[in-house]
Amino acid sequence: MKTRITNIREIVTPVGSRVAVGADMDKLSVLTHSDIILSDGNIESVIPRNQEEQGIKHVIDAEGAVILPAFVDPHTHLVFGGTREDEFNLRIRGKKYMEIARMGGGINSTVRATRSESEDTLFEHAVRNLRDMVAHGTATFEIKSGYGLETETELKQLRVIKRLQESEPVDIKATFLGAHEIPPEYQGRKKDYVNLVCEDMLPAVKEQGIAEYCDIFCETGVFDIDDSRKILNRAKELGFKLRIHADELTPLGGGELAGELGAASADHLVHVTKAGIAKMVQAGVVFVMLPGTTFFLMSDKFAPAGKILEAGGILALSTDFNPGSSYTHSMPMVITIACLRMGLTIEQGINAATLNGAYSLGLQNVTGSIHPGKQADLIFLDAPSYKFLVYNFGVNRIRAVMKKGQFIYQKA
Known part of the structure; x- marks a missing residue:
């Protein structure tokens, strides 16, 4: 018709x-x-x-x-249990993110809530958040797991994403993020957890066919370059496409790793190095910027969008919607922050929130x-x-x- x-x-x-x-x-x-x-x-x-x-x-x-x-949002954590508004209030009162994490907050707070909630409850919560994001203009999503940090809860999150794909009138790409943090029960045994991700979680996700991408939080104090390379290479062997949380807090070299492995995207990149930018540009890796996260964490240091664009990088924008560090449904607000704090023009912001987000998900011929x-x-x-x-x-x-x-x- x-x-x-x-x-x-x-x-x-x-x-x-x-x-x-x-x-x-x-x-x-x-x-x-x-x-x-x-x-x-x-x-x-x-x-x-x-x-x-x-x-x-x-x-x-x-x-x-x-x-x-x-809008196309290429980086969200839309399936989770609980919220963390009390932590947000603590940050306003001067507590630092890592300080709150040591108090039992941070990602592991959401892990506890996500493990305890039923699949149906997680689904109902995710539907409400997804529809709020649609009301702000987003019709294509990437959604990650990463709040299970154990095989069954990671699979539970991915099953919820699968239900969203089947029930909601939007396009959704699913990403496995089992290496989002080291869970409390594996503190001091990171090597064992890396092996669990490689030999148990990734094969289970592949067998069920419920994720297209594998992501990792490559950062100082969490998964270093060697850990990240091991997990991502294992994911690549199994046929997953790659995404990386890279260089958010320190210039660890996640951007360089993304270029080396040919990842679809590297995300955050607040501290990406000149070498990292060059390797990503050469490999065609998309730079996914998350300025709402930097804003929400009350930091003054934003990703170097100007340098990335000068180098010929493909720059996309995302909400990074999650309960701890970017609780926003609004891509227009993210574009505003990108313009006011990262130096993008309005035109650059719109391109980044539409076509380049689609490109990062392999959907540039579709939307x-x-x-x-x-x-x-x-x-x-x-x-x-x-x-x-x-x-x-x-x-x-x-x-x-x-x-x-x-x-x-x-x-x-």
Whole structure:
């Protein structure tokens, strides 16, 4: 069935259909007096408003909305038990993240809650959070495990992600993150836990076919470069694609490792080195920036977006939605932080939150821009210009979200 979307104030999209890099990163195509033609859930064409089109069965009045590609969030921890607002209050009062972790908080606090909650409870909680993120414009997700740190709970999280893939009208990529932290029962026995991940968890996940990617928290005091290389090489042997939490707290060399192993992405990268940037660019690894996390942890040091872009890096943005260090559902807020604190332009922020996020998930031919042949994954922005997405910060101006040509959210 052919559908025509008309009365659009602006149609805003990355200029390229595959990836935004180099000069294209700071460009958007902005069309006025134009309509979008959909066919069977895909974008067929963008035509002048006064041009007739045969075979239209349905017309959607955009009522003057700005239309952009729906956001792609390539780094979330959406399945978890409990929340950590008390820890957040402690940080406001001056406690440091690692200090709170030593008090029993941090990731292991969420691990305890996730282990104890039923699969159904985790699913219900995840559905609510996912739908809140859809209401802020996200229609494609990556979701990680990582709050089990034991085989059965990691599998439980991944089963929840599988249920989300089957029940929710969005695209979801699943990532196994068993090496997110060393669980309390393995303190002082990290080698044994690394072996558990390699010889028990990864084969079990592979056997059940419930994750496409393997990720690891490569960081000082957690999994060092040798640990990370061992786990990621084992994952690669089993056929997993790779992602890495890299160089968030220290310049450990996670960026270099990502380049060495040909990871799909390396994420955080607050302390990535010049050598790490070069190796990632050479290998085509996507730089996934998580400025909401840096903001939420009240740090003044953000990832070096300018240096990455100057080097020709592919830069994407993500919420890093999780209960401890970035409890936000809002990609528009993340774009705002990226512009105000990382030095991105609005155009760079939109490219990073759409097409480049899709590229990092291997979905650049499916979503992330408004080009013929791609899914009609669109957001309808109630604003006079796409710039209001960042300018009018803290306000959700998204009126509606479309996935594959069907509305999956409409503001009441």
